[in-house]
Every structure is written in structure tokens, then in C-alpha cells.
Amino acid sequence: MELGVIGILGAGRVGTAVARQALKAGYRVRIATAKSADEIALLAEIITPGAEAVDAAEAAAADLVVVAVPLHKYRTLRPDLLAGRTVVDAMNYWAQTDGVIADFDDDARGSSEVIQEFLAGARLVKSLNHIGYRELEVDGREAGSADRRALALASDDDDAKAKVAGFIDRLGYDPIDAGPLSAGRLFQPGTAIFNAAHTAEQLRGLLAEANEPALP
Amino acid sequence: MEIGAYSFGDTQLNPDGSQRETSEAVRNLFEAIVHADVAGLDYFGIGEHHTTSMPASSPGAIVAAAAAATKQIKLGSAASIISTDDPVRVFQQFATADAISGGGRIEITAGRGSSVETFPLFGYDLGDYDELYAQKLDLLMTINNSAAPEVTWSGSRRPAIADLAVVPRPASGRLPIWLATGGNAGSSARAGQLGLPVSFGIIGGAPHRFAPLAELYRRSAAQAGHAGPEIQVSVAALGLVAPTKQEALERFYPGWRNLNVEMGRLRGWPAPDKRAFLAQADAPGAYYVGDPDEVAERIVHLHGHLGHMRHFLQTDIGGLPHEHLLESITLLAAEVKPRVTRLLSRK
Numbered sequence: 001m002e003l004g005v006i007g008i009l010g011a012g013r014v015g016t017a018v019a020r021q022a023l024k025a026g027y028r029v030r031i032a033t034a035k036s037a038d039e040i041a042l043l044a045e046i047i048t049p050g051a052e053a054v055d056a057a058e059a060a061a062a063d064l065v066v067v068a069v070p071l072h073k074y075r076t077l078r079p080d081l082l083a084g085r086t087v088v089d090a091m092n093y094w095a096q097t098d099g100v101i102a103d104f105d106d107d108a109r110g111s112s113e114v115i116q117e118f119l120a121g122a123r124l125v126k127s128l129n130h131i132g133y134r135e136l137e138v139d140g141r142e143a144g145s146a147d148r149r150a151l152a153l154a155s156d157d158d159d160a161k162a163k164v165a166g167f168i169d170r171l172g173y174d175p176i177d178a179g180p181l182s183a184g185r186l187f188q189p190g191t192a193i194f195n196a197a198h199t200a201e202q203l204r205g206l207l208a209e210a211n212e213p214a215l216p
Numbered sequence: 217m218e219i220g221a222y223s224f225g226d227t228q229l230n231p232d233g234s235q236r237e238t239s240e241a242v243r244n245l246f247e248a249i250v251h252a253d254v255a256g257l258d259y260f261g262i263g264e265h266h267t268t269s270m271p272a273s274s275p276g277a278i279v280a281a282a283a284a285a286t287k288q289i290k291l292g293s294a295a296s297i298i299s300t301d302d303p304v305r306v307f308q309q310f311a312t313a314d315a316i317s318g319g320g321r322i323e324i325t326a327g328r329g330s331s332v333e334t335f336p337l338f339g340y341d342l343g344d345y346d347e348l349y350a351q352k353l354d355l356l357m358t359i360n361n362s363a364a365p366e367v368t369w370s371g372s373r374r375p376a377i378a379d380l381a382v383v384p385r386p387a388s389g390r391l392p393i394w395l396a397t398g399g400n401a402g403s404s405a406r407a408g409q410l411g412l413p414v415s416f417g418i419i420g421g422a423p424h425r426f427a428p429l430a431e432l433y434r435r436s437a438a439q440a441g442h443a444g445p446e447i448q449v450s451v452a453a454l455g456l457v458a459p460t461k462q463e464a465l466e467r468f469y470p471g472w473r474n475l476n477v478e479m480g481r482l483r484g485w486p487a488p489d490k491r492a493f494l495a496q497a498d499a500p501g502a503y504y505v506g507d508p509d510e511v512a513e514r515i516v517h518l519h520g521h522l523g524h525m526r527h528f529l530q531t532d533i534g535g536l537p538h539e540h541l542l543e544s545i546t547l548l549a550a551e552v553k554p555r556v557t558r559l560l561s562r563k
Contacts, residue, residue: 012400033402042439046432047401072345096483099332099342134421190484 003027006167007062008051009077011043014090015068017133019048021140025170028052032059033069034076057081064167066090066128067115072101074115083121086160088167090128091115094189110185112154123160126184127153127168127175130194139197140172150174150203152193154184174200178207186210217519217560219553220259220528221252221545222294222452225272229474229535238271244538245272246281251542253286255549259528261294261325261452266333269478269534276309283317291317294452294528295327295396295415299348300334302374303356304382310391311384319387325415326353327396348373353395357410360390394450404429408436408447415450416522422500423453424521450526451518454533455504456540457511457547464505469493471534472503478534504529508547512555519560527556 006022008015008031019029029051031044037053044053059065060081066088067077074091093104093111104111112126131139131151141148151173155161165175178186186207187193193206227241249260262279263272272278275293282291291313296306306324314322328349335342351371358369359382370376396415397403407414414433416426430449437447454472458464469490476488497505504511504527515527529548532541 011402016401042435043401043405043432046428046435072343094483097331099335099345101342134425192486195484195486 004063007059007065009059010068013133016047017136018066019051021137021171023050030054030059030062032056079119082119086163087122087124088164089115089124089126092129092189112181112184123157125153125155125160125164130187148174149197150176150200152176152178152187154178154181156181176203217556218258218526219548222261222528222530223532224263224265224270226532227269241271248541249282250285252545253289255546257549259290261292264297280313283313290321292323293325295325297329297334298326298352300338300340303352307359311386314386315384323392325394325396360393404433405436408433409440411442413446413448417452418502420502423518427521430522449522449524451524452528453504455529456531457544461506467540468505471536474534508551512552515556516559
């Protein structure tokens with residue numbers, strides 16, 4: 001069976017790590033930044049060997065798109081290009097590290113809900129945000145391994161979520177459905193899920209715990 | 217291969233865990249630099265951090281003081297956060313230190329900084345993060361590359377300069393200006409395109425995974441037509457040298473733990489994990505913690521991957537007792553450096 005094409009927007013530490021892990025899993029990968037394909041050709045050749053450097057429009061046209069740009073640049077993403085696409089939001093709002101961004105700080109919603117509003121029409125799935133870029137290429141395991149790490153997914157689009165779950169699984173991680181996109185708040189920076197590695201069973205337990213209504 | 221040290225200043229702790237004076241930390245840092253010069257270390261990099269635990273906020277001032285008190289050691293910032301500083305002032309301070317040093321020992325390393333504390337401190341907008349960095353770096357390079365004292369520059373994030381003198385000029389015409397990066401591919405490529413030497417800050421993971429970044433840096437430089445002696449790589453990493461590996465681990469761990477507890481409180485991280493520390497403190501981990509043999513061998517091993525010309529360690533974190541810093545510097549200069557030189561000459 002032919003695996004799909006993964007498009008990656010962003011060639012920083014996260015974007016390039018996802019690209020390499022996807023290549024290792026057998027996917028074809030296209031990587032793009034705000035620069036032209038020519039300008040990042042050398043970067044792709046050396047840092048993500050096997051990935052094709054493309055313009056953002058071409059990456060956005062892939063079967064599955066991973067967005068990994070610095071969050072403060074999210075408005076440089078093109079909603080028109082991503083409308084109708086399955087899009088993984090791997091970004092985080094982490095004020096203590098990256099500084100306060102009003103669009104996210106003044107909003108009680110999770111960062112992916114703000115991104116979804118901006119990328120209206122995109123089939124957004126929050127995932128890949130609570131694993132370190134260095135860990136992503138090291139912690140992956142065969143399905144069924146006892147110590148296999150789990151990654152949460154949150155989305156309001158069940159088909160998109162299922163598609164991303166297959167991708168996460170192939171990258172070497174147990175995909176765990178956390179619920180609608182608003183459930184992404186449960187694995188943002190500062191949460192127990194964000195701060196450590198968990199197996200599927202542990203992750204399900206933490207999600208259930210976080211979902212329990214507070215006692216009166 | 218040059219062997220060196222760097223520090224953000226390290227405020228000592230009282231027995232009850234409370235912090236001692238930040239002024240003491242600055243005096244300790246100054247003393248460590250003078251000690252490093254006498255011991256024969258090649259390089260010392262300073263700051264810039266703005267916290268009570270790491271108070272080396274003014275690399276230019278410390279470098280100037282150290283320039284007067286040292287004879288042979290190279291001194292530089294590690295790094296100057298130029299996004300939120302004035303490149304004219306940064307250049308003037310380091311060119312002044314260069315004059316005082318006798319010339320040829322003073323460098324600037326320009327970086328973005330690992331945190332964003334300087335933005336509110338100096339009144340800059342984080343929304344300008346990328347533009348500020350690009351434009352301030354451009355101004356700093358324009359000043360440095362100017363043949364005459366008079367400089368002309370314009371941009372959108374700082375008032376323009378029209379044919380105004382920026383003095384003193386460095387004794388040798390220009391200062392080495394390095395670009396610091398924590399391993400971002402785009403930044404590595406940019407350093408090469410600009411023809412600047414690059415300094416990789418490697419604070420976690422296996423250091424040899426920076427090999428593709430070094431290759432990208434060198435090929436980007438070649439593609440842009442830069443082939444001179446300025447195309448070189450240095451590595452800044454955490455580490456401590458002690459007479460034995462066990463002593464090195466015992467000395468470095470408490471400070472590492474303190475620093476991570478503090479960062480965790482600030483950033484919402486969990487308590488630090490000693491197993492993670494121990495994993496990083498052995499090859500191929502990121503921490504150069506060991507006896508002189510091990511540290512020298514690991515530096516030489518990394519050299520096989522990166523071809524770097526300078527390896528320098530940050531040792532004083534989390535209230536490391538000052539005498540352990542001084543002994544580590546002594547061992548770096550007297551024991552590690554000759555071993556590195558010998559091992560490299562056999563290759």
C-alpha cells in the first residue's frame with residue numbers, strides 16, 4: 001500500500017525532526033518555510049535527506065500537513081491553502097519560554113482552538129506538541145512494545161483524527177483520542193501530560209483524571 | 217583546538233538554600249576569568265543573563281575589566297542578546313575592551329538568547345523578535361566591516377545613522393563576530409550565508425547530531441562565496457572536570473538540580489530526574505562531566521563529527537561552590553587541553 005505524502009510547514013527543530021521521523025516511517029515528505037523552495041533546498045538536502053524542499057502551497061497540498069512554525073508567526077500561515085486539508089497543529093503557547101502573545105494570553109481557549117479559528121476550513125488535529133523534538137526520533141517503538149510511548153490527539157473532525165492517528169502510529173507512537181479540539185487544553189504546556197512521557201494506559205488515565213468534574 | 221569556559225554568573229547559595237549577593241557572583245566570575253588566564257585556558261565567554269541566580273547581565277563591562285587584568289586569554293560575550301541591545305553600544309564596549317587588552321583578544325558573539333526576559337526589561341516588542349534580530353545584526357556587521365570610523369546605516373527597527381563615527385576602532389581593524397545558535401537549521405544556514413563563524417550551544421541530546429548542522433553551515437558559506445578563515449565552528453556545552461568521574465558527578469549534580477528546579481518553577485516543568493542527568497553525563501550525552509581523560513576523549517570524538525576549533529564549558533550553575541569552578545578551570549587548562557592536542561595530533 002502506498003503511504004501518503006506528508007507536507008511540513010516549518011523547518012525549525014520540530015519541523016525537521018518530524019520530517020526525518022516520517023521519512024524513516026516510509027512516507028514521502030515535502031518541507032516548506034516562508035522562503036522559496038530554492039532557498040531551503042540545501043537545508044532539506046542536508047538536514048532532512050530524502051525530503052523535497054517545496055513552496056508552502058505545495059506542502060499544503062499534501063495528504064496530511066504538519067504545521068510547526070514558531071507560534072508567534074501563525075498569521076503567516078495561509079488559511080486558503082489549508083482549507084479542507086488535514087492539518088496537525090504541533091505548536092504550543094509557552095509564555096514562560098517564548099514570551100507573551102496577546103492572541104493566546106487573552107484567550108481562555110487552548111492555542112489550537114485559536115489556530116482553528118484562524119485556519120477556518122482546515123481539518124485541524126492537535127498532536128505531536130507534547131513530545132520533545134529530540135525525543136521524537138528516539139522514543140518511537142514498534143506497535144505492541146510494552147514501553148511504547150503514547151501521544152494524544154484532539155480534533156472536532158473525526159475523519160481527520162483517524163487519519164492523523166494512523167500517521168502517529170507509523171511514527172512509532174500509540175495514538176490516543178483525547179476528544180474534541182478543546183480537549184487539547186489537557187496536554188498543553190504546564191499540564192502533567194505535557195511534562196512527561198507516558199504509555200497508552202498512563203495517558204488514558206491522565207486524560208480521564210483531567211476530565212473528571214471537580215467535586216463540589 | 218581551543219579549550220575554554222563560559223558563564224552567566226552563578227549566585228552562591230547559603231547553607232539554608234537562600235541566595236547570596238549578586239555582586240559576589242560578579243566578583244567570583246571576574247576572579248574565575250583571571251584564574252583561567254593564569255592557568256592557560258584559551259577562551260572565556262560571558263553572559264548575558266538577567267536573573268538573580270545568573271546575574272552576568274553586562275558582558276561588555278566584565279570583558280573590559282577582564283581585558284585589563286589578563287594577558288593571553290581570548291574574551292567574548294556568550295552571547296550578547298543584540299535584539300534588545302544597541303549594536304553601536306555593544307560594538308563600542310567591545311572595541312574599548314579590545315584597546316585595553318592590547319588588541320586581538322576580544323570577540324563578540326551575537327545571539328537571540330535562550331529566554332525572552334530582555335524584551336520587557338528593555339521595552340521591546342516580542343512581535344518584532346525576528347526583525348529586531350536581523351536588523352541589529354546587520355547594523356553590528358556594518359559597523360564592524362566599515363573601513364572608516366564613519367558609518368551609514370538605515371533600517372526600520374532602529375533610527376538610521378548617517379555618516380557618524382563609531383569609535384574606537386579595533387586595533388586589528390575588526391572584531392571577530394560569532395553567531396550563536398542552539399541548533400536551528402535556518403540559523404546555521406544564515407551564519408554561513410553571512411560568512412560569520414558559528415557557535416553551537418549544545419545543552420541536551422547527543423552532541424554529534426549537530427554534524428548535519430555544521431555541514432549545512434559550511435556548505436551555505438561556500439555557496440555564498442565565503443571561504444576565509446572566519447568559516448569556523450565552536451561548541452558551547454555544559455560540563456565540569458574533577459580529578460575523578462565520581463567527584464565530577466557529585467560536584468555538578470546539585471547545581472544542575474537547583475537550576476532545573478528553578479526553571480521548572482518558572483516554566484511549569486516537573487522535578488528534575490537524576491537518571492536523565494546521569495544519562496546526559498555519560499557519552500554520548502551532552503554534559504562533559506568527568507575526569508580529564510574522559511572529557512578530552514569526548515571533545516575529540518565530537519571533533520570527528522563537527523571539526524570545531526573551540527570547545528568551551530559552562531560549569532557554574534545552580535550555586536556550584538566557587539572552588540569547584542576554579543579547579544575545573546585548572547584541570548581544563550592543565551590536563552584536558554594537552555590531552556586534546558595530543559589525541560588530535562594522532563589523527
